[in-house]
């Protein structure tokens with residue numbers, strides 16, 4: 001309970017916490033200074049009335065019951081509110097009441113008045129019972145500021161009741177003091193008696209009072225009529241009162257409904273949050289994991305590149321300083337060593353960071369079945385949506401199949417061409433193999449390249465960090481690309497075609513150009529991949545530089561499915577013996593040693609198995625004019641199956657191929 005304010009402090013309503021006056025409020029308890037304003041009292045009465053059970057013996061109508069339940073709900077809700085919320089609620093109720101009454105006043109027309117319950121009660125008792133208690137007396141005196149403190153009033157009261165001229169009486173053991181209120185003149189003693197005798201409704205009495213007052217005013221002159229009738233608050237006629245009550249009931253009901261709806265919404269929200277939590281975690285984990293891998297990848301790429309350039313510069317310096325003094329040469333090795341150490345510490349810091357992130361990843365979201373499932377689903381979804389997918393990456397079964405194929409002994413088989421025949425490659429999808437001599441110039445050139453040595457270690461690191469068994473890396477050094485391109489053209493001229501056929505790729509979309517750059521391929525020993533088709537479904541030249549590679553495949557036409565997805569599912573379901581059976585019956589197997597080379601045909605499912613040493617290859621997509629329809633048909637099929645996103649690289653490529661064909665024909 002709030003402490004009583006000191007008399008100098010403004011009087012505040014205990015319900016709505018808004019300032020009030022003595023005359024516009026009543027005490028809420030024994031302490032006369034703890035007040036509730038008339039507005040809040042009306043709200044309280046309304047709530048109490050609405051929530052009251054029917055009197056014993058009386059039946060409750062359905063409507064009354066509904067009203068009572070609603071009121072109880074609002075009361076219950078009110079109990080749970082904080083003091084601030086409570087005050088706010090009372091304020092809003094008061095405001096609403098005032099607005100309602102304001103709007104009713106505007107439509108007020110009849111002279112029938114009613115008396116607001118509390119005022120009537122208070123005023124009538126004031127008039128009839130003119131003996132007041134100390135509390136009542138003190139309230140008035142304090143309001144009138146006759147005394148500034150309750151103690152002062154008490155002293156004055158004691159003095160007054162001891163005065164023999166003061167009329168007092170005893171009631172319930174308390175001394176009451178007679179007080180002239182100036183209201184006894186409104187009627188005769190009969191009027192007064194009537195108040196006591198009348199057992200009819202208060203409304204009737206009030207109306208009578210109003211009549212008397214109006215008559216008195218009328219006699220006093222017309223001007224007096226304009227003035228408000230004292231004591232009585234003529235505010236609404238009976239019908240309007242009922243209307244207001246009804247609208248209050250409606251409001252009560254809607255308030256209760258709102259409370260119930262809010263509760264329900266809160267519960268639903270809680271439930272949703274609970275459900276969401278375990279579901280969203282795997283996605284967040286995946287996002288974090290991806291971000292971590294990407295960060296580590298790009299950092300290690302930079303590190304490796306720096307190391308490569310350091311090695312290159314070191315070699316160069318060594319040559320330059322060959323004829324210089326020993327001091328200078330010593331300085332060189334010292335400096336190089338310093339940089340080397342710095343790079344090593346960077347590497348170390350990076351690994352530390354990676355471990356820290358990994359730990360965070362695992363501690364925040366422990367791997368569980370739901371998580372694993374989610375990751376698998378996501379991978380599958382990603383594999384399905386990405387065009388030109390390499391099935392070996394995404395599909396679990398294909399990875400298993402690849403692992404099984406590693407252990408198989410596959411002997412060369414099937415129809416293989418040894419010289420280029422266009423229709424065989426494109427229509428029959430026959431592989432094309434070349435004798436070793438064909439690659440001698442290329443392998444000699446590459447072995448002499450410092451770049452090749454550097455990229456080998458770089459790609460090996462990349463594969464380790466990405467946890468893959470194979471990788472292809474575009475050659476980024478322009479002079480090297482040019483040099484190798486020239487050798488490739490000279491050595492495999494019939495595959496590349498004439499100059500005008502190769503010119504067809506000018507204007508290829510910028511982000512697709514990488515596909516046509518010469519690449520170095522690397523495969524770890526004793527690993528295998530199964531691929532659904534070549535990149536962009538274009539014939540691809542593969543030259544083995546080091547190691548031994550077994551490549552086998554079969555035409556996609558062997559598969560029963562009609563769509564890409566159906567065929568992919570079919571391949572995914574294959575076991576190693578199935579593949580062996582198919583290649584022996586309808587496919588082919590080629591064994592490539594170092595310096596051997598071949599062209600992979602389009603529309604072909606193929607696998608490649610590394611022997612017991614790492615395999616290094618050169619790979620080149622053949623973007624020759626007469627091969628491009630393979631890519632176009634493939635991309636068109638992807639598009640019609642809805643797997644080609646508008647604006648994606650592949651989509652742009654298809655647009656380019658369409659345009660190119662149109663202008664060429």
Ligand SMILES: [Zn+2]
Nearest residue numbers: 013016037040
């Ligand atoms: Zn109030």
